[in-house]
Amino acid sequence: MEVLNYAWLIVALPFVAAGVIAAFGRLMPLKGAEVGISAIAIAWVVAVMIGWQTFVNGPVEAVEQVFWSIPLGGNILIEFGQYVDGLTAMMLVLVTTVSFMVQLYSREYMHGEDRFTYFFAMLSLFTFSMLVLVVAPNTLQALVGWELVGVCSYLLIGYYWLEKTNSDAANKAFLTTKFGDIGLVVGIIVLSVGVSAHTDNVFSIRETTELAAAGMLSQPTIVLGCLLIFLGAMAKSGQMPLHVWLPDAMAGPTPVSALIHAATMVTAGVFLIARLYPVFAQSLAVMNTMAIVGTITLFFAGFVAIVQDDIKKVLAYSTISQLGYMVAALGVGGYTAGIFHLFTHGFFKALLFLGSGSLIHAVHSNNMSDMGGMRKYMPTTFVTFVIGSLALAGFPLFAGFFSKDEVLVSAQIWANNGRFTGSLVFWLGLAGAMVTTFYMGRSVFLIFFGTHRGVAHTPEDVEAEAEAGTLDDEAEMEDLDQAAHDADGADLTQEEVVAAGHDDDHAPDHGGHHLPHESGWQILTALVVLAALSFPVGLMGGFLWDEVGGSVERNFETWTATHLLEEVSYPFLADYHRVDLEELHGGGEGEGHAEEGAGDHADEGAGEGEAAGLAGTDHTTLAAGSDLVLATEAEGAEGGVENRVLHGAPEFHLNVFLLALGGFLLAVGGAWMIYGRSRPMRDPLLHMGGFTTLLENKYYFDDIGYRGVVVPVRDWLAPAASWSSNVILDGIVKNTGGAVKRLADVTYFTIDQKVIDGGINGGAFSAAWISSKLKRLQSGDVQRYAGAMLAGVIVLVVVFAAAR
Amino acid sequence: MTSLDLLFILFAVITGGGAVLTVTSRNLVHAALFLAVSLAGIGMVFLLLQADFVAMVQAVVYLGAITVLFLFGLMLTRAPIGREALDSRNRPMAMVVSTALFGVLVVLIVRAFGSFPAVTPRSSSVGDLGMAIFSSWVFPFEVISMMLLAALVGAILLARRESGDSGDERAVTPIREALPDRGEVEAEERRAELAAGDGGAR
C-alpha cells in the first residue's frame, strides 16, 4: 500500500515544474518544455503505479492523510492532504495520461509560439490544479483546486488574448463557471453546517459521505447543499443552461481544448458529484434534477454539433453531450456508469481533439469545409481519428461502446425501479447516441474523404504569401474567384478549382501551396498512444473483460467502488424490493432473478424479462466477478429492502446492445448517404435541415409520376385522344405538382419558419427582453448592491435561525 | 445596577447619539465632529471595560489622527451642505435594511448571551498585552506593519499628481460630460427622480 502514500508527489511535480518553467524556462534549450514533460512523465508513472495498486486490491479503504492544517478558530480547520481510493486513482491516471500526451503534443504543436514557455508553465499549473481537486480529502481543498482550475483555464483560453474574441471567450468561461462557483461555495457551507451537528471535521468528504450514508443528515440540508453543488458542477461540466462557455473555450490552443475537455476542467464537476455521491444519492429530487439536466444536455447539444463547420466546435458540442451522459448516468443511479464514461471519454476525446489539432496544424483552418480527402495526406491522423470517432460513437468493442451501454443499462434498471427518469435517460440517450454517431460520421466523411478543398488559399496563407512577396495575391485571388464562378456554373470539381488557381502560379515552390502533410513524431506519438489506450480502458469496464484475459474479480467497477458506496442506500427506494438488486447486479443471481422477475415484475414487459433472463443464463460467468464485492449486499438482501447505490458489475443486455448497435448503423448509414457517397458542394444539413429526406421522397414521387402517368398517356393515349384529355391529364399532373408544392410550402412556412424558427427566435427574443429588464439591476449603485447583499444576509440569518 | 453600568449607559448614549448625528448631520464638518464625539465615547467604553491600552490607542489614532485626516479630506474636496448633497436616494432602503439588521442582531445577541452573568472586568496590564503582541502575535504584527507601509505607499501613489503636470490645476471634466453616451435624457430622468424622492422625504 505504500505507493498510495505518494499520491502527493503526483500533485507536487507539476507544481514544481510550473515554478521552474516560469523562473528558468526561457534559459533552457527547449524553452521549458522538457521540464514540464519530464515532470508529468514521472507523475504519470506514479499515477499508474497507484492505479495498479488500487486496481489489483479492489475496493480498498481510502488512504487519507493530512499534511498541513491551518486552524480557523473554533473547531474548523483548513486541511491540505490527500485522499486516495479507487476513484482518486482513476482520475489520477486519467489526468496524468492526458496531460502527459497533451504536453508532448504541445511541444511540437506550439513550437515557435511567442509565449511557448508561459504556455508550458500554465499547462503544468492547470494539471496541478486539477490534481489538487482530485486528491482533496475535504471540500475546502476541493474548492481551492476547483478555483485554480478556473483561473488556469481562463489564462489558457485567453492565450491568444490579442484578439478580442479570444479574451472575450476567456472572460465568458471564467464568469460562467464563476456563477456556478457561487452555488458550490454556498452548497459546501450548507453541507458543512449539516455535518457540524455530528462531527468537528465539518469539511471532510469522508465524514460527510459517511454521515449521509448513515442517514444522519437532514433531508433539506442534503437537497439544498447538493443542488447548489450541482449548480457548480453544471457550470464547470457544461450542463445545458450553463454550457455556453464551452464552445467558446475553443478559442484557446487546441492542446488546451484537449486538456480542458478530456481531463481537467469539465470533468471536475462530474468528479465532484461522484466524490460526494453517497450524499447525492440520498435525495430523489437531486437525482431527478441531475437526470433531467443531463438528459436535456446530452440530447440537445448533440443536435447543435450536426450543423457546425468548425471541427473544434463539433467536438465541443460533442463534449457537452457526453458530459450530459455522465451526469444523466449519475442521476439514474449509475455511479459506475457515469465515471466509467468519464474515464473512457477522457481518452478518446483527448484523442479526437489532438487529432483535430493535427489537422488544423496541417491545413491552417478549423473549418471542415477547408479539409476533405485528408486520408491521403495524413494516414496516421486518419486512422487514430477514426478510432476516436468510433469510440465516441460507441461502435462495439471501442471504449465508448462499453461505457455508453453501461449508462443505458443503468437507466433501464432505474426505469425498472419505477422511476420515469430512467426511461427518459434511456430513450433520449439512445437517440443522443445516434446523433453522436451521425455528426462524427459527418465529420469523418467531410474531413477525410472526397477531395482536398483548396486549403492553401485560406486568407492567412494568402496574406502570408503576399508578405513573402512570392505571389501576386490579387491576381491569385481573382483567379480563384473566377475559378469558383466556373465551378458554380459548369459544375467543376473542387480539384479543378484548385488546379485553376494554380495555373497562373509563377513561383514554382513557395511555401503556402504545399499540400497538407502528416505531423511530426511528437504529435503522432500522442495520437497513437491515446488511440491504443482507447481499447483497454473500455474493455476493463466492459462485460468482455474476462474474455480478453482480464481478471474477473478486478474490473473497473471494483476499482472505483468503495465500501461506503456499498453501504449507502437510496432512502426513497425503500419500498422496492429484492428484485431490484438483482436487476442491478444481474448475472450472478440470474436464475433466481428469472423466478422473481416472473413473480414480482410480471408487468415489466416481455422484452425486458427476456433480456434479463438472457443475461442471467448466458452470462453467469461474466458477472461472477462481482460476487466478491456484492456479497455483502447479497447478504443484506435477505433482510428485505434492496436499494443500494447502483454500481453494478458490467453485464450484457442484449436489447440495449441491439438498440445501440442498430442506432449506430442507422446513423452511420445516414451520414454516409449524405456526406460519404457523393460530396455535396453545399452541406445539405446547413441549408435544408430536416428536409433532406423529404427531398428524396419528392424526387421518387416525380419519377413514379413521370413513368406511370405521363409516358403511357403520351405514348398510347395521346395519339388517339383529343386535346381535352390532355387538358384533364395535364390538369391532374399540374394539380398534383401544385398540391405537393403547396404542401411543401405549408410545411416550410408554417412548421419550419413559424413553429421551429419562431420557437427559437421567440426564445432568443424573450431572453433579450428579459435581460434588457434584468440589466437594470446592474445599476452601478454600490450602495444598492450593499443593501441587497445585507438584505440577503438578514434573510439567511432568519431562515437558519428559524430552522434550528 | 452598579455605578459601572450607569457609566456605561451614559457613554453608550453619547456614543450612539454621536454616531446617529454623524450619519444624519447635514453639515459635513459637523458630521466629522460628531464622529469624534462618538469615537471618544467608544474610548470611554474601552476604559470601562478595563482595556486601557486600547482606549489610549483609540484616543491617539482615531481622535488624534483619523479625525484630523477626515477634516483635511473635507477641506481638500468641496464640502457641500444639505440633504440633497449628502444623502443619496437609497436612504429609505438603507433605513429599512439597517433597522432590520439591528433587530435581527439584537434578537440573536439576547438569545445567545442573555443569560451571561454580570461580571466586573479586571484590569489588564499593558505589559501583558505587550508580551502577547510580541510573543503570540509577533508574526501577524509584522505582517500588519508591512500592510500599513504598503497602504501608505499606495495612498501616496494614488493621491499624488501624475508626473508631467506642471502643477496647474488640470481641467476637470464634470462627470455627466465625461459620459456623453449616456444621453442627456437619462440624466434628466435621474434628476427628476432625485427631486421627487427628496420631496417625498420632506
Place this chain on the structure above:
Amino acid sequence: MTLIGPLVLGAFLFCVGLYGVMARRNSVLVLMSVELMLNAVNINLVAFQNLKWPDDPAATGQVFALFVVVVAAAEVGVGLAIVFNMFRNRASINIDDADMMRW
C-alpha cells in the same frame, strides 16, 4: 457589567454605520460610516476579551482590536487618496456619480 450591553452597543453602531454607508452620497461621509462599523467590531472584540475570556494569556480580543485600528488607519489613508483622485478627475465625490460600471 453584563456582556449584553457592549454587544448591543456594538450592534447599534454597526447598523448606524451601515446606514451611513448605504444612505450617504458623499464619499468622505461613507468612509466615516465605515469607521463607525469598524469601531463597532472593536467594541465586540474588547468586550468578549475582557468580560468572557479575561484569562486568555494571548489577549486575543484586545490584540485584534489593535490590529483593526491599524487596518482602519490604512483604510482611511487609501480611501481618502481614492476620494482625492476621484475629485480631481471627476470634480465630484458623490458615490452615485461613480456608476460607470453599470449596464
